Amino acid sequence: MIIRMKKDVSEKDIVLVRERIEEVGLTVSISRGANLVIIGVIGDITLIESDRIEELPGVESIMRVSRPYKLVSREFNPLDRVVNVKGVKVGKDNFVFIAGPCAVENKEQMIETAKIVKNVGADMLRGGAFKPRTSPYDFQGLGEEGLKYLNEASLLTGLPTVTEVTGEDKIDLVIKYADVIQIGARNMRSYDLLKKIGQKTKEFKTPILLKRGDNATISEFLNAAEYIAKEGNENIILCLRGIRTFECGKFLRNTADIGVIPILKKETGLPVIFDPSHSGGKRDLVLSYSMAAVAAGADGLIIEAHYQPESARCDGQQSLNADELKNTITLCRKVVKEIKLLPK
Numbered sequence: 001m002i003i004r005m006k007k008d009v010s011e012k013d014i015v016l017v018r019e020r021i022e023e024v025g026l027t028v029s030i031s032r033g034a035n036l037v038i039i040g041v042i043g044d045i046t047l048i049e050s051d052r053i054e055e056l057p058g059v060e061s062i063m064r065v066s067r068p069y070k071l072v073s074r075e076f077n078p079l080d081r082v083v084n085v086k087g088v089k090v091g092k093d094n095f096v097f098i099a100g101p102c103a104v105e106n107k108e109q110m111i112e113t114a115k116i117v118k119n120v121g122a123d124m125l126r127g128g129a130f131k132p133r134t135s136p137y138d139f140q141g142l143g144e145e146g147l148k149y150l151n152e153a154s155l156l157t158g159l160p161t162v163t164e165v166t167g168e169d170k171i172d173l174v175i176k177y178a179d180v181i182q183i184g185a186r187n188m189r190s191y192d193l194l195k196k197i198g199q200k201t202k203e204f205k206t207p208i209l210l211k212r213g214d215n216a217t218i219s220e221f222l223n224a225a226e227y228i229a230k231e232g233n234e235n236i237i238l239c240l241r242g243i244r245t246f247e248c249g250k251f252l253r254n255t256a257d258i259g260v261i262p263i264l265k266k267e268t269g270l271p272v273i274f275d276p277s278h279s280g281g282k283r284d285l286v287l288s289y290s291m292a293a294v295a296a297g298a299d300g301l302i303i304e305a306h307y308q309p310e311s312a313r314c315d316g317q318q319s320l321n322a323d324e325l326k327n328t329i330t331l332c333r334k335v336v337k338e339i340k341l342l343p344k
């Protein structure tokens with residue numbers, strides 16, 4: 001249920017509504033815009049007599065939330081959310097570039113790549129220590145050793161880190177090192193993992209980067225985010241990374257779902273970023289996909305980069321070298337600037 005308050009509502013009237021709701025054991029979530037106060041009700045709304053709420057001073061109208069993914073929906077919380085990662089803001093008017101290798105391979109690779117990421121002006125550093133690979137014979141990541149190298153690279157450059165958690169048994173370890181915890185496309189439907197992460201990050205609200213599953217509908221994707229939010233952490237960044245279609249194979253690894261960006265932006269106030277690397281799966285597609293995603297309204301990009309892409313142990317074919325990353329970020333910044341000048 002959403003309670004829309006009158007334009008000139010007083011603090012006293014807001015408190016009164018909150019108390020009425022809390023006295024039946026439900027919780028509220030209050031969103032404040034420039035000229036708008038919305039009170040969202042969480043819990044079993046049959047416990048509330050809506051007539052009694054409607055007649056309170058300050059209440060403009062009451063609406064039922066129709067979306068199953070309530071907490072993350074714009075219907076429930078109409079404002080643009082900003083996720084703050086150690087001072088780097090994502091969402092609303094804050095565009096971010098995240099870059100780094102697919103996997104942390106060794107100390108030199110991580111440090112050298114991090115220096116590039118820093119030099120080209122990116123905002124965060126990515127690198128997987130636990131890699132979900134299709135083949136069990138492929139490099140699976142360095143585990144905690146990888147997290148340590150990522151951390152060293154972060155301390156050296158001052159860049160916050162993004163790294164993936166692949167299973168419930170690794171959550172505590174990843175929380176210890178990561179500034180943003182990534183949940184990969186393969187795990188978007190691991191509901192126990194989503195719940196556990198929500199519970200374990202509830203206290204400090206560690207930001208979560210949730211990737212869309214390669215065959216998940218928009219609604220399934222938002223429901224996955226809701227699993228985390230419901231446990232008490234709404235610091236979620238959504239990430240589109242391409243989906244599986246008939247075209248996947250020779251020309252494309254996945255099909256870029258750039259067209260979903262404006263839909264997600266309408267459905268949710270959570271920041272939406274785009275991964276041009278896994279979308280196309282090829283280095284020479286990254287620039288055009290990146291610019292298209294920015295133009296479509298993305299709040300950021302997560303790009304795979306490597307100091308020596310040709311020797312990468314994972315996803316080298318889609319990783320950019322220093323010059324390519326620099327060029328991509330420079331050109332995308334121009335698009336970001338133009339987009340910001342457009343009337344909203």
Ligand code: PEP
Nearest residue numbers: 102184185186211241278
């Ligand atoms: C990755 O970010 O390296 C990764 C494995 O991504 P995805 O989950 O989108 O496949």
Ligand code: MN
Nearest residue numbers: 102304314315
């Ligand atoms: Mn990868």
